[in-house]
Amino acid sequence: MLNVKIRHLAVLSLAAMLIASGCGSKNTASNAEEAAPASSATADPSAAEPAVKTDKLDIKVSFYPMYEFTKNIVGDLADVETLIPAGIEPHDWEPTAQDMAEISAADVLVYNGAGMEGWAQQVIDSAKGTQLVAVEASKGLDIMEGVEEEEEHHADEADHDHEAGEHAEEAEHNHEADGTAEEGHDHGHGHDHDHGGLDPHVWLAPSLAIKEVRTIEAALAAASPENAAAFQTNSDAYIAKLEQLDQDFKAGLKDTKRKDFITQHAAFGYLAKEYGLTQVPIAGLSPEQEPSAAQMAKIVEFAKAHKVKTIFFETLVSSSVADTIAGEIGAKSAVLNPIEGLTEADRSSNLDYLGIMRQNLEALKTALNE
Template identity: 80%
Template sequence: MLSFKIRHLTVLSLALTLIAAGCNSNKTPSNAESAAPASSGSTEPTAAGTEVKAGKLDIKVSFYPMYEFTKNIAGDLADVETLIPAGVEPHDWEPTAQDMAEISAADMLVYNGAGMEGWAQQVIGSASGTPLIAVEASKGLNIMEGVEEEEEDHTGAEDDHAPEEGEHTDEEGGHTDEGHDHGGLDPHVWLAPSLAIKEVQTITAALSAASPENASTFKSNSDAYVAKLEQLDRDFKEGLKDTKRKDFITQHAAFGYLAKEYGLTQVPIAGLSPEQEPSAAQMAGIVEFAKAHDVKTIFFETLVSSSVADTVAREIGAKTAVLNPIEGLTDEDRSSNLDYLSIMRKNLEALKTALNE
């Protein structure tokens, strides 16, 4: 499967090569086009200090949280478009040749990194020679080891190893990631508001360097949004500090950063990928843990089937509830005008209810 994906991306990169010349002719030249090509972004954009153009920036973002953060910073000063369609599980998505051409023609690509977008480095490498600025929002954060399916023991012990900055990187400073297994890393940093703040600040710095004439507006917008995230962080700390229990069972191991930031223990049924299916022995282990700890709620998530969580809940006489990893918005979310902040507040209420049963 992995070799197929690599071949698939190779074909796409060849297609991009044929398209690149036409794409570049429509772009405003960058002052740094003769400098090093784009790689991973950080608090300094890939092409450090690059001024893209006056007026609106054309920004592509990988999936919903990156859209939310970038749009709140950029406001009306950029056209921000999400690559992964609404309702599609980001772990399953790969870019088409058209997607790659659009990325190459854009001024900036904002992606989470830490292995979330297994396609990112291939696509960015294929865009070499264009003025594309690639911004890895999680760059500089301590990225935790992921919980892989075969390594789960369901004892309630969370692997708190947080590698030092620079660990698990390739020679260019980018996170190594292949396929959809995240390279063994947990990319779900946006689910801890305190870390979402840092991602917002990284994106803000990149936008300000790309369009310095708008830097003061970007900073003002960013400060206003960060203030909302800081309040959300305070609400999580206050709401979860005195709960009756500290462990919660999830279908997908997406909440390790949230658990660590707020003194909780995530007990996942499956690993980092929501597609992983637990073995019979692992299912028996999670049922045993749930019974021993009198767990009354099993959490599942949007965008994937809840069948595994339903099975565990039936076995122990518990109920199920949503804990949303915010990897994309559902039709119901959009019709209810939900966003990152409101969904995170729903997550907080769900956790408070389950942890105080």
């Protein structure tokens, strides 16, 4: 078993150095394990245990999907803690000096990558010389370009797709045209909060979530070889659920009346690509990005022309933009959840990644068949 090495002097020196260099932020320190629902496979009594050093792997994860994937792999064979507090938008979070010291003292850091955690490379660099193993879950995947610079004409392209009347073929063309289907892009490390122009939301396509789980599993098996067989067994069981989810998405979205959906946050490019849909985002990758008046006008024009009856917004941020457009065209607004963190309502309803993704599927089926 890989024993956790307590490096008091090194950690204290690192914390002092980071505080002096201004690496801290106003964000709170790491939270407990995202308060995973009791009925979920991710729930575990160890979540309530105090942070006592044991011979288990000490694993820090960046935000909720990484917790869900990692916890389903390790079960009770490791201690897993989420860094970004529940209810905090992950795009906005920065680690404090205390967070960075705690990461350096851990055995493993699991993060999504592809620019989602702009702070990751700084933390990894600061932990050089410690035992920390950093796991980028999206490593090796085809990372798509974002739509930050494209949204002004995105609605026009989607409008053209409708006029052509070739939804299935044009959905793929639209992704290629707006840059969201670029493959083979090296996403690397060290992007800041605009994701470096890349779309990090790979976990929202179940087929890609499966690949992330396998990447995490391989790294954890290397870090704790004596538990490798158990990790694989756990991963196989969880991946079977993800594979069923993928099949349900394929079946549920195959023959919908329409193939486009309007969303406030451009987080669903991978989901759209996997299931032959067209995402029409009001704004770009950042959920806090405010669309211009021209962008709003184009979306309203598109929605009216194509009788869109649902405008999607996401959890953890204001729905005001989606509500404004919905009110303008006499539509309703509804949630399409990017699963960047569990809300209090999610936790009280015992929802996890699988449950929320099924809610997303039902929301899409309803909107695309109106």
